[in-house]
Amino acid sequence: MNKVLQTFDEAVKDVPDGAVIMIGNFAGPGGTPFYLIQALRRQGARNLTIIANTAGGIGLTLDYDDHRVLFENKQVRKVIASFPFSTSASRPSAAEKQILSGEVELEILPQGTLAERIRAGGAGIAAFYTPTGVSTVIEKGKEVRVFDGRPCLLERALKADYAFVRAFKADSMGNLVYRGTQRQFNPIMATAARTTIAEVDEIVEAGELPPESVVTPGLFVQRIVEVKEDPGFPRNLKRSFQVRRG
Amino acid sequence: MNKVLQTFDEAVKDVPDGAVIMIGNFAGPGGTPFYLIQALRRQGARNLTIIANTAGGIGLTLDYDDHRVLFENKQVRKVIASFPFSTSASRPSAAEKQILSGEVELEILPQGTLAERIRAGGAGIAAFYTPTGVSTVIEKGKEVRVFDGRPCLLERALKADYAFVRAFKADSMGNLVYRGTQRQFNPIMATAARTTIAEVDEIVEAGELPPESVVTPGLFVQRIVEVKEDPGFPRNLKRSFQVRRG
Amino acid sequence: MKERLSREAIAMRIAKELFDGAVVNLGIGIPTLVSSFVPEGMTVIYHTENGALGFGPVVTAEEMKEKADIDLVNASGQYVTPLPGMCFFHHADSFAMIRGGHIDITVLGVLEVSEKGDLANWMFPGRGVGNIGGGMDLAFNARKVIVATEHTTKDGKPKIVKACSVPLTAPECVDLIVTDVAVIEVKDQRLLLKELAPGWSVAEVQALTEPALTVSPDLKEIELL
C-alpha cells in the first residue's frame, strides 16, 4: 500500500480528457496545489470540468499562476465556482473572456452551497435543502420547498474524478494535516473524488501526526507528492513560502 | 464573556419541562457527560425529549449510570435513538419497559441518519436525501425519491434546546478538544443546540490548545464545567478514568 | 454644514452594534474597518468564510515583512494576525456556522438596498458579470445583517431604492442600513429613519432616498462613541 509518488507529472498522468477535477483554492497560494496544477497544464488533458471556488486569476492577493493557467491553455470546458471573475475590471481573467464568449460554461453558486454540495458528494448525501439563494438567480431551474415556513432550494451533490488538494503534512497512510487557513476547500474535496492527490510540504512516517489532529483521514487520499525546492518557482509565491517557513 | 460555571447544578438549572436535549453517548463512559446527566436528574425537569444514540442502560460495556437514570426517574417523554434497547433480553432497560408500555415514545433511526440529521440541524440544512433505510421500517411516513437511479429517503434536521457534551479540554473561549473515540456524537450535537453545555476534564487558558487541533470551535459552546474529583463516583467508571489518567 | 461621514465614521457607528462575545463576519471595504473601533474590553470574535474564528487584526503594510503568513488570511485575501483562542476549520464547517445561524452579525457592502430590505451587492454593474462568494450565505443566514454604504452612488443616485434593479444577493435580509448621512432600520418592510449625520435634516436625507422614510419618534443625531 504505497501512496507516495516522486513527481507531480506521475501523479496526474492518467487524467483523461473530459475529467471532472476539484481544486482546493482560496485567497492566495497557501492552500492551492500549485505544482499539481502546473503538472496538469503540462499533461494537457482537455475538456475538463473544474470545481473550485474561483476560476483562477481573480487578482485578489499575491499574483501567482493558480488554475488560471488551465483556462489560458484552453483545457477547460466548464467551471463550477462561487467567485469566478477577476476583482479588477481592467484585468479580466482568461476564464472571464472564455465564459463571456461561451467557450467555457459557468455554473455559479453561493460559496456555502458549493462547499456543502462537495461535502454531500463525499458523504453519500444525494441532495439537500438550503435556504441560501431563494428568490435570486441561483433559484433558476431548482426546486423550491418550504420547511418550517422558510423556503429552501434543492441542491445536488457534487463529485469528481480527481481532487487536487494542498496540505501541510501527510503521513504514509495518507492522513493529512493543514496549517492555519490552508484548510478551506481541501478537506471536503478530498472526500468527494474517486482519486485524491495531495501536494504537501512534508511526508512523515505513520504515527508522527497526533491521531486527534488529523483532519483528512488517510482513506480519502490515494496519492501523495512532496514539494521539493524549485528554483523556477514564482518569485512572489516563493517569498511567501519563506515567510511561512521562517 | 464568561462561559465557565462552577457546578453542574448551576449549568442545568434553567432546563424547562418539555425541553429537547441531545446527549453525547456511545459505548462506554468516555464521551458521556456523566455529571450533567446526574445534575439533570436532581433538577427534575420532566416531559423531556432525549436525542442520543441509545436510550441508556444498554449493558454493552462498563456498567454505569448513563442517561438511563432519566428514564428511571420518569423524566422522559420521547427518545430519538439508533440503539434504544438493552443488548440483554434478561436485563431490559427502564427505557425498554417504558417504550413497550407506550409511556415513552420512540423514534428509531439508522445511526448515520441520526448523526446526519443532527449535523443538518447545526448546519442550517433543512433536510437531505440519504439512501439508508429505503424499503425498511425506516421508510414509513417518509418521502422516497430517486437520484441517479438510487432511491433515497428525505430526512429532516434535528435541533435541540440543550446539548450535553463531554470533551477532554476546553479553553476559556469554549473551544473543545476530545481524546480518542470520546468525540463520537459530541461535536455535532454541540452545533445543533441553542445552549451547549460542555463537561470537561480541564479548562485551560485561551491559546493553550493548538488552533489547528480544536474540534469544536468556541462559538458553539455556551457553558463549560470542569469535572472535579468525586468520591461518590461509580466504582467501575472511576477505575476506567484512572486507566485514562495513568 | 452638510458634511458626509467618512468611511471610518460609518465603521465607528456600526461598531456600536457589536456586543461582548459577538461572533462577527465583516465583508470587504467599509465593513473591514469596523474592527478598528471595537470598544476597549469588549471581546468580539471574528469569523472568516475560509475557516478561521477568533483571529486578530489585519497585518499592516509596515508589519508585512515580519508578520504576513500565507496560511493566515481572511476571505478578502488579507493577512491577519494570530490571537490566543483562535481556531481553524474547513469550508463546509465554516458555512455550517453561517447557514446554521451561528454568526451574530455580518456587515456587508451595498450596490442597492430596497425598502423591504432586499440586498444587491454581487454583480459588477456594467461588466455583466459578478462574484457571489460567501456574501449570499451571510445575507441569508446571519442573525443580524448590517449594511455599510455611501447613501448615494458616485453619480449622486440613491442606493436605497424602491426595488433593486440589479440581481439580488438576498431578499428582505437587511436589518440596519448605516450610511454617510443616516442610520435606517428596516422594520416590517419599511424604512425607519433613526439617526441623522450632524447638520442633516430629514428632508435632505429623504431627497437622496428613493422610497419614503418613516421617521422614528426617537430620531436623533448619529453618535459615534
Add this chain to the structure above:
Amino acid sequence: MKERLSREAIAMRIAKELFDGAVVNLGIGIPTLVSSFVPEGMTVIYHTENGALGFGPVVTAEEMKEKADIDLVNASGQYVTPLPGMCFFHHADSFAMIRGGHIDITVLGVLEVSEKGDLANWMFPGRGVGNIGGGMDLAFNARKVIVATEHTTKDGKPKIVKACSVPLTAPECVDLIVTDVAVIEVKDQRLLLKELAPGWSVAEVQALTEPALTVSPDLKEIELL
C-alpha cells in the same frame, strides 16, 4: 464426515476476501474474529462507527488492566489498541465515510438473508424490539457486504430463506455469504454456491437452504489458507 466449520474457520475464510489497503468495518460476533486472520504483511485499515480508523487489535482479558482506555473503544464497546497512523473523527464524518462509499468491505452478522441478498439482522426475535445502530448504513453503503453466519438456526431452520420474515436491514445488499458449511455468492438475485465445507455435498447444503442454489461451475472445497 459432516463437521461444520468453527466460528474461527468462518472468519478465516472471510479474511481471504481482504486485500492490501482495504478499509474494513467488522460487526459484532463472528465478524470481529476476522481481524485475527489477516495475512502477514497485508495492511488492513479498520473503521469503527464511533469515529476511528486504523486502530489495532482488541485488548485481551490479560492486557485489560494495562491497556484498556475508555477513550479507545470500538462500536461494540470493546477496548482496542493504538496503532501508528490511526486517526479520530466525529460521528457525522464517520458515517460520511460509510454513506459516501469509502468503506471497501463490511462483515455483518445475520438473522436471515434472502435469495436476492436482502439482509435482516437488527430485530431481536421474540422480543419485539431491536437496535439498528450502524449496521443499516453499512449494509446499504459499503462497497462489499459479506455476511458471516451459521447456515441454520439453533433449531435447525434455514437462515438463508426465500424471503425474510423479520424486518430488513437492507434489501439486496449482500454480496457474499460465508457459513459453517458453504460459501455462496449473491449474483443477479440468485445464490451461486461456490465452495463447500469439507465432506459436504451440494445436496446436503441445499437441504439446509430454503431457496434453490445455483451451483458454480468452479465449485470447490473451502480453502482457509
